[in-house]
Amino acid sequence: NAGVMQNPRHLVRRRGQEARLRCSPMKGHSHVYWYRQLPEEGLKFMVYLQKENIIDESGMPKERFSAEFPKEGPSILRIQQVVRGDSAAYFCASSPSAGARVGDTQYFGPGTRLTVL
């Protein structure tokens, strides 16, 4: 039973380019969460999605960042016109139902380390 998959594991972009980060949840999981870990900091919640719906994007920057979780395929975190401050590790987690509210655990992927030159 494969865990949460994220790709690429490492991504290098120049300022102004677009970054696309993919997350495939565990089999049977329909809830996806994205977190960002800046250097020397803990993880910060960005967005919570269910299939085809954004439930909570209160942690997403207002501009340049977007996320989707289509009916088919992985969840995508998209960062347009990247800047150096976007350099971080981006983690995806998935859970089978309503996650921590009912005691389910969020299972984390290995992360994508984005470096903006």
Place this chain on the structure above:
Amino acid sequence: AQSVTQLDSQVPVFEEAPVELRCNYSSSVSVYLFWYVQYPNQGLQLLLKYLSGSTLVKGINGFEAEFNKSQTSFHLRKPSVHISDTAEYFCAVSDQTSYDKVIFGPGTSLSVIP
């Protein structure tokens, strides 16, 4: 809103010695509590979680944590650490009455010295 404090950013400890990593939280509602471990260049792995019931929770790799509601603490302990325990440890909290946003503490870096 919840918040999590991990007072110790770095904890060095000798191999086979005991260790306690401190975690305090604040919340106006009931919460679930978690400890995650992150090994270098890897994702987070769940060590243990408190949902309800016994306040002493046992997790993987010999770790345990005790929930203290009056002190709003959830300290992580291990009686004898190994070199392989060197990692970053994150305490986290989630609101029982809302959905699943997990709030993480800033992390404690545990370094086990041979």
